[in-house]
Amino acid sequence: MKDKIFLSPPHMGGDELRFVEEAFNSNYIAPVGPQIDAFEKEFAENVGAKFSAAVSSGTTALHLLLRYIGIGPGDDVLCSTFTFVASANPIVYQGGTPVFIDSDLQSWNMDPELLSSELEERSSKGCLPKAVILVHLYGQPADLDQIKAVCDRFQVVLLEDAAEALGATYKGRAPGTFGLAGFYSFNGNKIITTSGGGMIVSDDEVLIRKVKFWATQAKDDALHYEHSELGYNYRMSNILAAIGRGQLKVLSERVRLKRDLFDLFYEKLHDLPGLTFMPEPEYALSSRWLTCLTIDPEQSGTDRDAVIKALSADSIESRPTWKPMHLQPLYKKCRIVGGSISERLFQHGLCLPSGTAMSSEDVERIINLIRKCWEH
Known part of the structure; x- marks a missing residue:
């Protein structure tokens, strides 16, 4: 195993x-x-x-x-x-x-x-x-x-x-x-x-x-x-x-490793149709705590949940992006200003494994499994 x-x-x-x-x-x-x-x-x-x-x-x-x-x-x-x-x-x-x-x-x-x-x-x-x-x-x-x-x-x-x-x-x-x-x-x-x-x-x-x-x-x-x-x-x-x-x-080193990992995922996956990585505005330097992306089912022919299941079948943990608070049963009666953007990010959003101690073999294993989800 x-x-x-x-x-x-x-x-x-x-x-x-x-x-x-x-x-x-x-x-x-x-x-x-x-x-x-x-x-x-x-x-x-x-x-x-x-x-x-x-x-x-x-x-x-x-x-x-x-x-x-x-x-x-x-x-x-x-x-x-x-x-x-x-x-x-x-x-x-x-x-x-x-x-x-x-x-x-x-x-x-x-x-x-x-x-x-x-x-x-x-x-x-x-x-x-x-x-x-x-x-x-x-x-x-x-x-x-x-x-x-x-x-x-x-x-x-x-x-x-x-x-x-x-x-x-x-x-x-x-x-x-x-x-x-x-x-x-x-x-x-x-x-x-x-x-x-x-x-x-x-x-x-x-x-x-x-x-x-x-x-x-x-x-x-x-x-x-x-x-x-x-x-x-x-x-x-x-x-x-x-x-x-x-x-x-070791914080600064952890940030470097997180950002390097994001860059590697981007390099190996950004060409996949319908896959879009979380942007980084000019004003920000993100720590890339988690590498996040969205998957458009119409463009990709797959979806976020299918990728999560494929990774899970190979003992790889990933998860959806946060479910917005206004969609949570606990807060369904609360006022929401806007809502459509976060709903879309939740519907299609995926967080990839982002551990800073992963080996190059671990990362390659994740990348290969994701790319297979686009093979029809």
Whole structure:
């Protein structure tokens, strides 16, 4: 039986174990310790932010940020529709209501024109949202200049979901550092991983201090356990931060490998009729966290699902692109602005295996199987 090729498995760099041993030797195992402090400092420096807070996941990061800006019952929050469900769920945790914005074809991210028109209409009615959650999809930065300008014009808080985009740049600057705050994920399938974890970044020191306070059960400064605010067990452990420090050292190399892999898939497959790779706008350098493409059934004579099944039959994991939030049963009653672009990207979109430790034989095996799907 052939070895299974996973979609985006972890890839250790070598220094992780050394930092973990340091953590064990220090006996700081709980969610406090020198590894967390160092990881936060090194991560903030890497992305160009002033402050950071290491937490248990990207989802908890967004939850803390939405609480910080005061999202509550009756508040609308605009959010990219073409994303993973964790970009929207924390809105509901806080009692807010998601309003979804469609993508553009240039980046597959939130359409700035649709966002602008929605905010214009809401402004005229006196019902502006409390925030915009902008997702940087599959390692691709959104059109930040336009989107930030629109949010600033209407004085709406911009939060950046850069969970999939660590290592990418927008005009030389890291996505996640343009709004009030941004956050990242270190889930096991991300470009670097701590097995599970997340990071909040911001230039607002007050914000970072507050979310750290809430993330550690909101314990007041007293000799005994005193709690005057609701808190959470959302902090990252010192052990996981140690893994993150080792992973951060190889981030630039992981981005290079991801981009090289995308280029190889493009070189070997772009001539297939009806197959179109995810574009990269001039303003962006994508991390290519996942290599994504669309397959037009009329032009290709095959379809996305057939390719997934062919790969799966040979123990190769691939998957459809995200199902838009406005099509999810959970959010079927929510307002959607636009919708046709993300629906089409979901209907025809495919994510190829994008692990940075794949061998050349693995990649060749994937390419050959895909090309066979076009043989009629």
